[in-house]
Amino acid sequence: MTIRIDAIRTGSVRIKSAQVARKALGPLRVMDDPRWSDWLPIYAWLIHHPEGPILVDTGETCRACALGYFPRWHPYYRLAVEFDVRQEQEVGPALWEAGLKPKDIRTVILTHLHTDHAGGLHHFPHSTIWLSAREWCDARGVGGKIRGYVQNRWPKWFAPQLFTFAESIVEPFLGTVAVTAAEDVLIVATPGHTPGHVSVLVRTGGLSYFLAGDASYTEKTLLARIPDGVTLFPGTAVKTLTNILSYAQREQTVYLPSHDPEAERRLRENQIVRVSQDGLSEVSRLRRWV
Ligand SMILES: [Zn+2]
Numbered sequence: 004m005t006i007r008i009d010a011i012r013t014g015s016v017r018i019k020s021a022q023v024a025r026k027a028l029g030p031l032r033v034m035d036d037p038r039w040s041d042w043l044p045i046y047a048w049l050i051h052h053p054e055g056p057i058l059v060d061t062g063e064t065c066r067a068c069a070l071g072y073f074p075r076w077h078p079y080y081r082l083a084v085e086f087d088v089r090q091e092q093e094v095g096p097a098l099w100e101a102g103l104k105p106k107d108i109r110t111v112i113l114t115h116l117h118t119d120h121a122g123g124l125h126h127f128p129h130s131t132i133w134l135s136a137r138e139w140c141d142a143r144g145v146g147g148k149i150r151g152y153v154q155n156r157w158p159k160w161f162a163p164q165l166f167t168f169a170e171s172i173v174e175p176f177l178g179t180v181a182v183t184a185a186e187d188v189l190i191v192a193t194p195g196h197t198p199g200h201v202s203v204l205v206r207t208g209g210l211s212y213f214l215a216g217d218a219s220y221t222e223k224t225l226l227a228r229i230p231d232g233v234t235l236f237p238g239t240a241v242k243t244l245t246n247i248l249s250y251a252q253r254e255q256t257v258y259l260p261s262h263d264p265e266a267e268r269r270l271r272e273n274q275i276v277r278v279s280q281d282g283l284s285e286v287s288r289l290r291r292w293v
Contacts, residue, residue, distance in 0.1 A: 013062025
């Protein structure tokens with residue numbers, strides 16, 4: 004059995020343009036920016052692997068569209084984000100459509116705990132849910148609420164399997180955790196969007212599939228090394244984008260962020276990131292290998 008990746012689109016989100024690509028004043032600009040992005044996809048990724056299916060992120064729930072789901076006191080939810088998710092678009096029903104039951108998913112990896120990545124958690128009471136210890140720490144308590152984590156929507160049974168990064172086996176990332184015995188599915192540290200943010204690297208058929216979460220919202224902002232407008236750590240975010248580009252310079256990499264309208268097509272066409280030595284960038288296509 005070869006490794007295959009499916010994109011699961013769990014509805015759409017729209018955010019402010021100043022969140023997609025950072026402007027001066029960062030988060031403050033996001034709140035009063037009158038310009039909205041287009042409706043963007045919310046992807047979860049299903050990795051069909053010989054050691055068992057692995058899900059990366061759980062997308063958003065249709066309940067996010069109901070009035071009162073998010074805390075009204077929080078300015079971000081009042082001013083800067085809108086969701087469009089139908090019940091049948093949730094990750095649970097989408098898996099049934101792919102011939103799998105949520106129960107079949109032993110391993111769920113969360114890139115981070117923001118609502119549109121953790122909104123489908125309630126489908127997976129039987130799975131082991133991997134989360135970075137740093138993300139768990141930042142998402143909890145009063146600080147977590149202020150940072151926008153919707154703790155009261157986490158399932159009662161939610162007790163993630165926490166991991167820390169002891170060493171790196173994939174340069175230049177600062178830490179790596181192997182998810183499979185074959186070491187072809189790896190969690191890599193990509194701090195920036197949040198300090199505990201991680202990405203998942205799937206290495207198969209001569210290609211690296213980089214499931215980037217919100218490391219950047221698009222490949223374009225990766226190539227331009229523009230951090231998002233909500234991070235409190237833009238310097239760390241740029242360092243991470245530089246690390247991803249330097250990896251992509253060495254390995255043929257298909258870059259798949261959670262909200263890039265082009266991600267599903269790039270996955271289908273195995274379109275790799277091309278980073279040139281002089282900093283200019285272009286994109287080239289490869290034959291489908293898997
Ligand atoms: Zn996020």
